Amino acid sequence: MAEPGANVDHTYPEHPREKHRGPVVLRRSRREETSTTDQRLLDTRGPSDWVHTDPWRVLRIQAEFVEGFGALAEVPRAVTVFGSARTKREHPEYELGRKIGAALVDAGFAAITGGGPGAMEAVNRGASEAGGLSIGLGIELPFEQGLNPWVDLGVNFRYFFTRKTMFVKYSQAFICLPGGFGTLDELFEALCLVQTKKVTKFPVVLFGKDYWRGLYEWINDSVRREGKINEADMNLLYLTDDIDDAVQVVREAYQAWEDTH
Template sequence: MPAAPSSPHQRRHLKERFRGPVLLRRTQLPAPDDTTTDQRLLESEGSTDWLHEDPWRVLRITSEFVAGFETLAEIGPAVAVFGSARTKPDSPEYAVGVEVGRLLAKAGYAVITGGGPGAMESGNRGAVEAEGVSVGLGIELPFEQGLNDYVDLGLNFRYFFVRKTMFVKYARGFVVLPGGFGTLDELFEALTLVQTQKVTSFPIVLVGTSYWSGLVDWLRDRVVAEGKASPADLDLLHVTDLPEEAVEIIRGTQPAGRRI
């Protein structure tokens, strides 16, 4: 490794270049380039690859946060309802989701879902039928999904982590209907944030004891039993079959539900 210059005088004679606030020296110096940043900005010809690079993505990310904060800041108290996009409209699970959305709206909560079909649609539908605030936070996916017809206030995001921030920031509780990998991701992220006190604690309710019992048993009999989590961590979850009880737990008027 070459020795560092031994005096301020020597340091002043190092080759260096500034790229905005970034200082480049020695091996970090780019290949010679006679153009200036302004010149490259104003040049109408040339590659458009910069549109797809990380520095430009930062601005897109910022714009999504700004749009989310601006749109959701005044929706009032809200509850996030998660569940599978594959839930069929004629299924009992869909009917439960509609009732959950309806009761939440009647209790004065805006209902926030992922904006898609299935269980998400059921929550939005219940909110609309109760003349409440129905919010959908969609996500750009390789396959077309779009926002369901019961979303009255919708946002579509490019980035999952921005979307997740909106769920957590504006929800006072989570109601989790039967779902797949996406639902599990949202469930365990919420649990982790509450467990680690990265957010103010809020209730998390699993609706559907027969669906969630296998996961519940595994958490208790393996994760907690083997010391990977504490028994108190399981108290963050409530399990019920009744939409009425789920809403009571969210409101704090039903303290337990069925604890895991």
């Protein structure tokens, strides 16, 4: 496996601060609008003109699915890695993300992230530096957050639910680095889909024992013991600190999936 960063120009391409509205990029004075498409869809307060505009939103949602499916249709087997956008480049978790991105490429997988900064950038960077496919699925947010410069194939979405569909449809596994509400949202969404067998042979790896142990133990000691989930459900989560271990879990699950198809 190539050492992340070897023979690479470490300068960071800079671009003006920007706001994304689906595939539309807004810069400079055009960034002034603070609401998002999701917010305008879900916020039912205010004038009743939503009765007339919501049917048209269906066409925009349909178009977003078509755009995502079209862009990602030929993506090879891939793994999505989630993690905090707030991870600094000098933080050890950033270097860890780079190594995970490179290790996935070395194992024959493309790397998918949310396309933002922090841990997401680190994974995209590691995958790109290793010569693999680095994918970013961005989302329109109230604050500016363009796709990081290490994304090779990027798609920007207006709606979270459209983006989530793409994460699951085009991934063979999820790896969760330390992260906040966004990472937790994707984590539990994946667990729910696997538990209810909406997706199969789909491992969910929690990377970072010190960070995730409290959550893991709470799920086991409270949720499982109260009978809200069973022992088999606990096996949907894999807790590790080792990159090779995480990649092996992904490999084995993918091989098991291939054997049944």
